[in-house]
Amino acid sequence: MIRSAALAVGFAVVASAAQAQSISPYASAGEQQAALTDGRTTSVELVRAYLDRIERIDRAGPKLNAVLTLNPRALDDARRLDAERRAGKLRGPLHGVTVLLKDNIETADGTATTAGSLALTANVTGRDAPIVTRLREAGAIVLGKTNLSEWANFRSTRSISGWSGAGGLVRNPYSLDRTACGSSSGSGAAVAAGLAAFAIGTETDGSVTCPAAMNGVVGLKPTVGLVARTHIVPISPAQDTAGPMTRTVADAAAMLNVIAGSDPSDPATKDADARKANYLAGLKRDALKGARIGVWFPWKGRSPQTDAVFAAALKTLEDQGAVLVEIKGPDDATNSRIAELESDTLRTEFKAALNDYLASTPAAVKSRTLDDLIAFNKDEPRETPLFGQEIFEAAAAKPPITDPGYVEKRTVVRKLARDSLDRMLGDNRLDAIVSPSGGPPSVVDPVNGGPFFGSPSRLPAVSGYPHLTVPAGYATGLPVGLSFLGPEWSEARLLALGYAFEQAAKVRREPEFLPDVGARPEIGRAYDPR
Numbered sequence: 001m002i003r004s005a006a007l008a009v010g011f012a013v014v015a016s017a018a019q020a021q022s023i024s025p026y027a028s029a030g031e032q033q034a035a036l037t038d039g040r041t042t043s044v045e046l047v048r049a050y051l052d053r054i055e056r057i058d059r060a061g062p063k064l065n066a067v068l069t070l071n072p073r074a075l076d077d078a079r080r081l082d083a084e085r086r087a088g089k090l091r092g093p094l095h096g097v098t099v100l101l102k103d104n105i106e107t108a109d110g111t112a113t114t115a116g117s118l119a120l121t122a123n124v125t126g127r128d129a130p131i132v133t134r135l136r137e138a139g140a141i142v143l144g145k146t147n148l149s150e151w152a153n154f155r156s157t158r159s160i161s162g163w164s165g166a167g168g169l170v171r172n173p174y175s176l177d178r179t180a181c182g183s184s185s186g187s188g189a190a191v192a193a194g195l196a197a198f199a200i201g202t203e204t205d206g207s208v209t210c211p212a213a214m215n216g217v218v219g220l221k222p223t224v225g226l227v228a229r230t231h232i233v234p235i236s237p238a239q240d241t242a243g244p245m246t247r248t249v250a251d252a253a254a255m256l257n258v259i260a261g262s263d264p265s266d267p268a269t270k271d272a273d274a275r276k277a278n279y280l281a282g283l284k285r286d287a288l289k290g291a292r293i294g295v296w297f298p299w300k301g302r303s304p305q306t307d308a309v310f311a312a313a314l315k316t317l318e319d320q321g322a323v324l325v326e327i328k329g330p331d332d333a334t335n336s337r338i339a340e341l342e343s344d345t346l347r348t349e350f351k352a353a354l355n356d357y358l359a360s361t362p363a364a365v366k367s368r369t370l371d372d373l374i375a376f377n378k379d380e381p382r383e384t385p386l387f388g389q390e391i392f393e394a395a396a397a398k399p400p401i402t403d404p405g406y407v408e409k410r411t412v413v414r415k416l417a418r419d420s421l422d423r424m425l426g427d428n429r430l431d432a433i434v435s436p437s438g439g440p441p442s443v444v445d446p447v448n449g450g451p452f453f454g455s456p457s458r459l460p461a462v463s464g465y466p467h468l469t470v471p472a473g474y475a476t477g478l479p480v481g482l483s484f485l486g487p488e489w490s491e492a493r494l495l496a497l498g499y500a501f502e503q504a505a506k507v508r509r510e511p512e513f514l515p516d517v518g519a520r521p522e523i524g525r526a527y528d529p530r
Contacts, residue, residue: 025053025194026510029097029251032197036085036096043078043085043096043141046197050098050143054195062176062513066189068103068167069111070144077141084139093254093280095139100199102187103145103166104152104233105129105242115233116150116164118383119376122364129231130266131200131242131259138258143196146186152207153183154235154350155377156387160446161185161210165383169444172215173511174478178441179450181210187245188215192479192511198246198255204235204346206457208243209469213437213481216471216508218252219245220495221457223488224464226272227256228263234353236346237268238410239461247508249470249499253279256491277492285503287496289321294424294433296327296485299454303439305475306453310436313472313482316505317434325428329459330420338420341413342462345406347394352401370396386446417462425487432490432497437469437481456483466491470498471508477520 023035023046035041051070058064071077081096101107104115108128114120132142147167153159161182162170170185172178173193180189184201188211191199201208203221212219220243227242234240244255260276262269295314300307318324330338351370358368367373374392377383399406424433439453460467465488472482482501484494502508517523 025050026247028248029197029246029254030093030248032097033093033095042082044075044082046096047074047078047098047141047143050196054144057193057513058190058195062171062173064171064173064189064193065147065168066170066180066186066193067100067195068114068116068145068147068186071107071109071111071142073109074098074141074143081139081141091137091139092258094135094258097140097197098143099135099140100143100146100187100190100196101132102148102184102199102201104148104202105132105145105200106231107132107142107145109142111145113145113233114166115152116148116166117373118165118380119367119373120361120365121166122366123361124364125231125362127231130228130263134258134261140258146184146190146199148184148186149182149207152202152204152233152235154204154346155389155392157390158387158449160386160444162444163386165380172441173513174216175441175514175517177443177516178478179214179444181214181441183207184211184245188212188217188219191215191217191245191247193513194510198244198251200242200255200259201245202232202240202242203461204239205342205461206455208245209437209457209467209481209483210455212245213469213483214441214479216479216481216511217245217247218249218471218498218502219243219469220252220256220491221460221467222256222260222491223275223466225268225270226260226276226489226491228261228266228269230263230265234350234357236349237353238345238349238414239464249495249502250280250283252468253283253495253499256495275489279492279495282492282496283499284496285500286321287500288317288504291322291431291497292325292429293317293322293497294325294327294428294430296329296424296433296435296456298329303453303475306436306439306480309473309475309480310482313434313501313505316501320500320504325430327424327428327430327433329424330416334416334420338413338416338458338462341409341416342458345410345413347391348398348401348403348406350391351395351398413462414464417459418465421459421463421465421485422487431486432494433485435483435485436472437483440475440478440480456485460485464488466494468494468498470502472505473507474509476517476523477512477514478517
């Protein structure tokens with residue numbers, strides 16, 4: 001059994017020869033910024049400490065497989081930012097703190113952007129995605145790239161969340177045999193394990209919020225169009241977005257302040273500059289007072305411990321002055337129709353968007369189309385030892401994105417999802433809807449798969465509306481998240497509500513890196529009482 005306290009040994013940063021101050025690897029970005037400001041550490045020391053921790057925990061030790069690639073320029077960037085700080089030039093709350101990026105986001109630092117696939121190991125584009133440019137300009141230090149579910153979990157209907165051909169399986173730091181969920185599994189596990197101050201994930205449907213919830217961290221899927229997607233390996237222009245994954249709501253708000261904004265290369269973001277807010281300034285401990293919160297839990301009873309965590313979360317919301325309103329979501333027929341149309345339209349969008357992306361990659365990338373990737377996977381045994389590529393093959397057979405049938409289906413499914421959420425919110429005059437973000441992480445089972453407890457991600461994903469998850473509690477030591485859903489552009493309100501809940505509940509705890517839940521003393525005693 002490896003305890004987090006033991007793993008924290010060595011994460012000490014030295015302010016001077018006469019004085020050493022220990023800074024927890026789990027310290028928030030805000031706390032690290034305070035330590036940088038008062039001289040208890042430097043960015044160089046933080047980067048070195050995190051690089052050492054990645055080596056000991058991610059590459060050795062528990063071997064999380066969360067970090068795929070390290071930025072060779074991270075220490076040089078830290079030295080430059082330390083020099084700016086000494087000269088009195090401060091770029092803001094992210095100045096000199098570390099960020100990890102999901103490895104479908106391009107960076108101009110000599111590293112490849114692989115989407116977890118061996119077919120893209122030569123994809124060194126020399127381009128910073130606009131969100132990376134924004135992070136660098138704000139003073140964040142890109143520490144490296146995180147592992148992910150290959151092709152953002154869009155290759156096979158039987159894929160294993162958190163696995164990629166390039167990086168293997170990401171393990172959950174709370175219990176190493178449990179799923180880290182996907183597709184931003186590496187980002188979630190890395191933040192939970194204290195491998196960087198914060199991370200960026202991407203979501204088409206559940207890929208920020210699920211790994212955030214199952215790794216016990218904060219995750220925000222913004223309104224589609226608030227954050228630029230240029231130079232990010234795509235699935236769907238209609239649903240894709242990047243979002244922050246952090247240990248605190250305040251850090252998520254600080255990150256969103258930086259990455260939100262319009263990008264001329266991404267037409268979906270044309271309204272972002274007009275819609276964005278100062279999300280950090282809007283956080284208030286009393287934000288729940290008088291707020292009308294809808295309670296939506298259609299999969300109640302599938303996980304009794306999740307039910308108990310959710311009940312405790314609802315009591316916290318009520319104790320903070322929220323007015324709780326039981327609500328109903330769409331009926332089974334509508335849910336099924338939304339799921340069917342989403343699946344169909346995403347395959348058409350993926351084919352078109354991925355072919356466009358591959359055409360922009362360097363000549364060294366030999367797979368130039370989706371058909372090329374299918375052929376590559378058939379010839380590369382390291383890509384298919386666990387599952388196939390049914391989604392790839394189905395997408396390859398889809399018509400062009402200009403097809404009238406596709407256009408009608410996307411229009412219909414977006415309207416169905418939006419009408420459902422708008423009705424739930426409007427009919428009950430709600431500020432937000434809460435739901436469990438899912439159940440506790442299930443055991444990774446490459447043979448039969450793990451149980452699915454339910455998730456609220458589809459409606460906000462298809463609608464393009466925001467979805468925030470915040471740690472809510474634990475089921476036998478495994479994290480359970482609380483989701484906040486709201487209308488388009490309601491990030492400021494959701495973050496404020498999530499912050500008020502977080503500050504009142506104070507439930508988040510550090511992972512223990514247990515090999516399995518049976519290593520918990522209370523379970524071990526029950527397993528073998530003699």
